[in-house]
Amino acid sequence: MLPITHFLYLAFALFLIGAAGVLLRRNILIVLMSIELMLNAANIVLVTFSRMWGNTDGQVLAMITIAVAAAEAAVGLAIVVSIFRARTGTDIDDLALLRD
Amino acid sequence: MTGEQLMFYAFAAMAVVSALATISRRNPVVAAVWLVATFFAVACCYVLLNATFLAAIQILVYAGAMMVLFVFVIMVLDVDERGRAEHRRPSRIAKVGYYGSLVVAGGFVAWVLVGTLARQFLMPGADLHARAIARPGAPPFGSAEDVGQLLFTKYLFAFEAISLMLLAAVIGAVVVARSHREREKEAANSGMSPEARRAAGLTSPLDPLQDGGPTPVGDFGEPSATGHDGGN
Numbered sequence: 001m002l003p004i005t006h007f008l009y010l011a012f013a014l015f016l017i018g019a020a021g022v023l024l025r026r027n028i029l030i031v032l033m034s035i036e037l038m039l040n041a042a043n044i045v046l047v048t049f050s051r052m053w054g055n056t057d058g059q060v061l062a063m064i065t066i067a068v069a070a071a072e073a074a075v076g077l078a079i080v081v082s083i084f085r086a087r088t089g090t091d092i093d094d095l096a097l098l099r100d
Numbered sequence: 101m102t103g104e105q106l107m108f109y110a111f112a113a114m115a116v117v118s119a120l121a122t123i124s125r126r127n128p129v130v131a132a133v134w135l136v137a138t139f140f141a142v143a144c145c146y147v148l149l150n151a152t153f154l155a156a157i158q159i160l161v162y163a164g165a166m167m168v169l170f171v172f173v174i175m176v177l178d179v180d181e182r183g184r185a186e187h188r189r190p191s192r193i194a195k196v197g198y199y200g201s202l203v204v205a206g207g208f209v210a211w212v213l214v215g216t217l218a219r220q221f222l223m224p225g226a227d228l229h230a231r232a233i234a235r236p237g238a239p240p241f242g243s244a245e246d247v248g249q250l251l252f253t254k255y256l257f258a259f260e261a262i263s264l265m266l267l268a269a270v271i272g273a274v275v276v277a278r279s280h281r282e283r284e285k286e287a288a289n290s291g292m293s294p295e296a297r298r299a300a301g302l303t304s305p306l307d308p309l310q311d312g313g314p315t316p317v318g319d320f321g322e323p324s325a326t327g328h329d330g331g332n
Contacts, residue, residue, distance in 0.1 A: 002108050002148065010112045010145065014119055014138075021123030029128040029174060033135050036166070037119055040142050043158075051149040051242075059154050059242060060250050060258075066161050067262045071269035073166050077173045078273035084177050085279060 007048040015041035028083070028092045032076050039069045107212070108148050114205055115141035132170045137205075139163045144212045153244040159213065 014037055021034025043062040050058025118137035125131040139162040146155035239245035251259055287297050 002105055006108065006112070007145065007149065010115065013116050014142075017116070017119040017123060025123060027128060029170070030123060030125075030131050033128075033131055033170070034123055036135065036162070037122065037138065040139070040162075044142060044145060047146055047149050047151045047154060050151065054241065056242065056246050056250050057254075059151050059247050060255050062151075062154055063157060063247070063251070064255075064258055064262055066157060067266065070161055070166055071266055073169060074269050074273045075276065077169060078277040080173060081176065081277045 004048060004052050007044060011041040011044040011048070014038075014044065026091050026093055028080055031092060032073065032080070035076075036069060036073065039065060039072075104148065107208075108145065110208060111141045111144040111148070111212075114138075114208075115145065128174050129171065132167055132174065135170075136163045136167050139167075140209045140213075144209060147212050149242075151242040153242060153247050155213070 018034040018037030018041065021037065022031050025031055025034065043065055046058040046062040046065070048058075050056060050062075115138050118134045118141060121134040122131045122138060125134060139158060143155040143158040143163075146152070146158060239249070284297075287300065292300075
């Protein structure tokens with residue numbers, strides 16, 4: 001039996017990598033991918049605790065998270081398309097439209 | 101070190117390395133492919149946690165649907181990639197190492213996933229390991245039956261709410277991604293008055309302006325490099 005903490009370390013590492021991608025990268029597509037990474041890390045934690053307690057509720061919650069992530073990606077990419085039409089670029093530092 | 105531990109550390113290393121590659125690539129297409137590799141490794145970790153149905157869903161939804169969406173958007177946007185990796189000639193050893201590790205990792209993933217899918221859909225209930233932690237008389241832990249029973253009883257409201265949210269997301273995505281010209285055309289076809297259209301910022305340069313506004317000169321706008329005026 002694998003130690004449960006190692007799965008949590010994996011989830012922690014993936015979340016850190018995703019957070020670093022959101023904070024450090026300026027390409028909006030890669031920022032969206034990093035958000036998917038962080039959602040995946042949350043899913044790993046849910047499934048790990050579901051296994052630990054022998055309780056399937058965590059897996060159902062993880063499925064709901066996957067659905068939310070899919071909807072978020074669809075809307076996020078639609079926003080990217082409309083931004084790209086208006087500004088010709090995917091650099092998020094150019095997006096100060098709301099401030100002006 | 102047991103085989104299970106060996107598999108876990110292999111897949112955990114795959115997940116972390118591909119996640120690092122995802123956020124460090126300059127070309128978004130390459131990053132998307134690395135993200136698919138991360139999702140596959142995470143799905144294999146789900147298998148090690150006896151969440152076999154969730155692993156199948158992860159592959160179908162993330163690696164199947166969502167990545168296609170990402171790659172299509174990148175294709176439509178025609179993003180300018182400035183990666184120089186394509187122009188660098190790799191050495192022979194690097195090439196052998198690259199393709200060798202690709203084959204090993206792909207073999208691992210295929211082995212676990214094909215085994216899981218066979219177990220999930222061809223002979224459900226054959227998983228002794230899952231049965232060991234299952235309640236007596238209940239379906240095996242983490243199978244489609246187990247998750248489905250919970251999803252359609254205890255979490256029925258969440259399930260219905262998710263379907264509503266997906267509908268809202270589809271409509272929202274279509275509305276947000278429409279182009280300015282399509283919105284102009286729709287406003288004209290729906291019988292909005294020219295004044296209302298101008299107030300909403302939906303005038304077309306082809307529309308004659310009636311009320312002594314700035315007279316339309318013959319300037320229909322060069323197809324500018326920055327797309328439309330972006331003033332919405």
